Amino acid sequence: MPELPEVETTRRGIEPHLRGYTVTAVKVRERRLRWPIPDDLEQQLTGQIIGSITRRGKYLLLHAGPGIVLLHLGMSGSLRVLPLDTPWQKHDHVTLDLSNGLSLRLHDPRRFGVLLWLDAAPADHPLLAKLGPEPLGNHFSGTHLYEQSRGRRVAVKSFIMKGQVVVGVGNIYASEALFHAGIDPRQPAGQIELPRYECLAAAIRTILGAAIAQGGTTLRDFVNGVGEPGYFRQQLAVYERGGEPCPLCDTAIIRLKIGQRASYYCPQCQH
DNA sequence: ACTGGCTCCTGAGGGC
DNA sequence: TGCCCTCAGGAGCCAG
The missing domain is CATH 3.20.190.10 (MutM-like, N-terminal)
Structure with missing residues (x-):
């Protein structure tokens, strides 16, 4: 969760x-x-x-x-x-x-x-x-993602969800960050160049920071330490929005499985 | 060293 | 109502 x-x-x-x-x-x-x-x-x-x-x-x-x-x-x-x-x-x-x-x-x-x-x-x-850097800390960057991904064929979405690469990015925020960076989640991690990783690192920081500011995302049952839900769900652009219009271009959001996990992306905005 | 697949577990929801 | 299926914010572990 x-x-x-x-x-x-x-x-x-x-x-x-x-x-x-x-x-x-x-x-x-x-x-x-x-x-x-x-x-x-x-x-x-x-x-x-x-x-x-x-x-x-x-x-x-x-x-x-x-x-x-x-x-x-x-x-x-x-x-x-x-x-x-x-x-x-x-x-x-x-x-x-x-x-x-x-x-x-x-x-x-x-x-x-x-x-x-x-x-x-x-x-x-x-x-x-063996955990990787904190995404909101000083040791996380596009350069880090770029260097860690050389020679790797795994889908970039699975790649950023690996704790040895960067900690804390799970199934919701991986899809969201890739949407904001305009990157197709199926792209092999090793084929993405540095400028796009700079963009992705920035998107990860922005999304996680914004979600913290909203008290997290409650999909089903998350509550904070005193029993309140989080309010970031309404700002999710693609997660659990298969078939709905992309917020940027109105193309229908695609849902597919990547590494056994549900993934969402806009086929028009993400390449 | 990397990769994909399986696994742990309970509960909700859909189809018949 | 019941049964069976799929799916769910994670991630360690295992063959190949």
Whole structure:
């Protein structure tokens, strides 16, 4: 479900309610996520003070005393700050009770999410070590995309969705960014030249930034840390608009599968 | 080293 | 109403 804007929206929503407070209890109802929640989570985390909450790609890192809670929301996960002792809902899996009378709850129907306890440097963790640059940071550029793509035949849409290339670009924003850059999502990544990658990098930054400013995109069930949806959906130009007119030229938007994922583009505007 | 395909899981929606 | 199919904001893992 969530891509970078939704994860960042969640981070911003929950941090003020967590930072500086102590974890008074850890309650786990379901350990079977993508990988099992570690057996010692309760012991490690209880009594720790939450420090900052940071984000790396689509991962959230809750800094808690000597360790870090590593979270990923998968396709259907969400985090909510709730009053203490709010009844469990279906697919609520974990609750962290806090010293301020609130609790943080993880909800994830499909259970593709991740919750791990890290006690070493997070940059060394296998899930984080090979990630590419942050799209809104200083190390991401058209040059980076150009250099990474030389010799590669994979479709450019699949290419920009790879976390080793650039983090945080998921299925919605990949289609949107390619539309704004005027690039056909099926183009082999290695055949695109530098000026077009400069344009694409700029489009990725613009789209992700605008989506964050709108609190992310809610298609079905995304809510931020305090239960509100995101409002970027109405600004999506092509995603889930197969058959509708292109906002630039009125040509019907095409839907097709690229790398098993639904993709949308305008055959007139994107080449 | 790259590539495409499969996989985990639940729920919603459409066709018959 | 029920059954079967497809599809869904991710991404690790595996052969070839």
